Amino acid sequence: MKVTLTVNGIRRDADAAPGDSLMDVLRGLGLTSVKNGCDNGDCGSCAVLVDGAAVNACLVFAARSEGKAITTLEGMATEGSLHALQTAMLESGAVQCGFCTPGIVMTAAELLEKNPEPTDREIDEAMAGNFCRCTGYTKPRDAIRSAAEMLREGRR
Amino acid sequence: MSLTNIETFVRPETVEEAFAALGEHARPISGGTDVMLRNPTAATTLVDLMGLPLGEITESPGGGFTVGANATLTAMADHPGLAGHLGGILPEMLVHVGSPLLRNQCTLGGHLARGRLSDVVPVLVALDAEITWFDGEHHAAPIARFYEDGTHRGRLIVTGVEIPAATGTSAGAFHKFLRTFFDLALLNAACVLWASGDGTLDAARVVVGETPSLGVRVTAAEDALAGVAPGPEAFAAAGAIARAEVETRADSRASAEYRSQLVGVAVERCLAKAAARLEVSS
Known part of the structure; x- marks a missing residue:
């Protein structure tokens, strides 16, 4: 079947089987920031935004996603400049092997959209579904706090 | 995870259409996460319920x-x-x-x-x-x-x-025994307390879940709480009643005896949380 998705603002037609996950279809479209960490909804490395809500793309049927706005990490940078979360992740040294980083950025993007000034506890609760196998949790938290500040001050 | 056995994806717009589309080989999905995880091999059709007007x-x-x-x-x-x-x-x-x-x-x-x-x-x-x-x-x-x-x-x-709407002066609480932040419950409890005007409890709901039952009311504990002053003694007594009344199950994560102990503790802690909220609201 054909599935028409709006990914990062662009209409994309994909050949997909009716049982295909959004993760597999996005990866097939070349959007390889959507990482397959567990294929089980546990790790969050495939997190993307669907109509602004961060979800595990491995547990979403692609056919369900027609007509919705999908954002992957590839859509976060605009006009050649990184999103504040991407900048903050780099500046805070929050990227180790990098595998979980796209999912962390997408989940954090929803958090900061809903809550521009989260406490550390609110950050931890919001990020509870994103695992880092390098066990680096403190620096991503620092980065999210720093990105929140950048966004509040209008810096990217 | 993609399900390779699915051949058809149906998007009904009414609950009647959706029901008619269900069958031995047709599974309903809403969020779809559970179907994706369980991968029902007999299913060849998915019936997407998210087009139904049930989101409000x-x-x-x-x-x-x-x-x-x-x-x-x-x-x-x-x-x-x-x-x-x-x-x-x-x-x-x-x-x-x-x-x-x-x-x-x-x-x-x-x-x-x-x-x-x-x-x-x-x-x-x-x-x-x-x-x-x-x-x-x-x-x-x-x-x-x-x-x-x-x-x-x-x-x-x-x-x-x-x-239903809340009635009288009332507050509820939930308590869950779990090993990690969003683990499945070894056991959980939920309760609601109603205060009377004279410092005693008017009524209570005491529910224990993940026992084998998903959620069983412990009416003997509820009865014991009605008319008494809320406090550690009353809550410990209600917990003891619940421990005696509620059947528990054993699985790879906990024995029935361990869960039985948890019943009393969960009910006691849950009641204490609800009572603290009752004080704030009254």
């Missing part, structure tokens, strides 16, 4: 709520009226159901239709909620009965939940 959460003028089956768990936790109902029992419970990523995708209807491993059910039982469903006709029943008599195993579409 509405608050009635009297203070009750209708929660449509397609409301996500996040939408429930974020709804100002529901979040504040009986002192915040719903968000207190929902924060421990799956991860935020899962709660953005999982729907109330899908969760209730699944009918296993639930923190939501004991809370809804404590809130005297009714579940509504369609199986060719529309039905409504107390949520505990829906599971006790096996109705949930039939071919049906859950359409929503009705939560």
Whole structure:
């Protein structure tokens, strides 16, 4: 079947089987920031935004996603400049092997959209579904706090 | 995870169309996470329920709520009226159901239709909620009965939940025994307390879940709490009654004896939390 998705603002037609996950279809479209960490909804490395809500793309049927706005990490940078979360992740040294980083950025993007000034506890609760196998949790938290500040001050 | 055995994806627009599309090889999906994970090999058709007009959460003028089956768990936790109902029992419970990523995708209807491993059910039982469903006709029943008599195993579409308005001076609480932040419950408890004007309790709901039952009321403990002053002694006594009354199960994660101990502790702690909220609200 054909599935028409709006990914990062662009209409994309994909050949997909009716049982295909959004993760597999996005990866097939070349959007390889959507990482397959567990294929089980546990790790969050495939997190993307669907109509602004961060979800595990491995547990979403692609056919369900027609007509919705999908954002992957590839859509976060605009006009050649990184999103504040991407900048903050780099500046805070929050990227180790990098595998979980796209999912962390997408989940954090929803958090900061809903809550521009989260406490550390609110950050931890919001990020509870994103695992880092390098066990680096403190620096991503620092980065999210720093990105929140950048966004509040209008810096990217 | 992609399901390789699925050949057809159906998008009905009414609950009648959706029900007609169900069958031995056709599974309903709403959030779809559970179907994706369980990979039912007999299924060749998916019936997408998210096109049905069941996404709304509405608050009635009297203070009750209708929660449509397609409301996500996040939408429930974020709804100002529901979040504040009986002192915040719903968000207190929902924060421990799956991860935020899962709660953005999982729907109330899908969760209730699944009918296993639930923190939501004991809370809804404590809130005297009714579940509504369609199986060719529309039905409504107390949520505990829906599971006790096996109705949930039939071919049906859950359409929503009705939560009655809070009455009197009342507050609720939820308590869950878990090993990690969003682990499945080893055991959980939900309760609601009503205060009378004279410093005693007017009434109580005490519910224990994940026993083998998804949510069983302990009426003997409820009766013991009515008319007594809230406090550690009364709550310990209610916990002891619950421990004696509630049958527990054994599995790879905990023995029945261990769960039995947890019943008493969970009920006691849950009641203490609800009583603290009652003091704040009265």
